[in-house]
Amino acid sequence: EWEPQASSACFKRKMASVKETSPPKKASSVKSRRWKRFTHEQIRAKVEQRRDLKCYHTLLMESAVEKDERGIVFDSHHPSWRKLISLVVTQGSENDRRFREELKKRTPDLYTIRQHCRRYGVPPDARGRV
Secondary structure (H helix, E strand, O other), rough: OOOOOOHHHHHHHHHHHOOOOOOOOOOOHHHOOOOOEEEEHHHHHHEEEEEEEEOHHHHHHHOOOEEEOOOOOEOOOOOHHHHHHHHHHHHHHHHHHHHHHHHHHOOOOOOHHHHHHHHHOOHHOOOOOO
């Protein structure tokens, strides 16, 4: 069996380059713009609001850093978080474009209008007649 010799110069340089590090801090204790904390209720509401986006929940949970009883901490620099943001922006603009096109038609599709109103929280009695 080979063991590194403490007297070798290479071993001494390598050990000198290793710094004493403190244990990593928990994400909840770090105050950073990189970490985003949401409660479980906020997450449920967003997932329900964006249920038409496939894999929303999966991408969201991939960027989770820490879970506790208060909520979940997410890393806003994680590739899944960035992909999630671009997916939401792209999907939202596509739905808005489709809604605007639908309103321009002589006979708009009532299903598309209902979906748009439901997405933005417009109650049925405030929607009016089309």
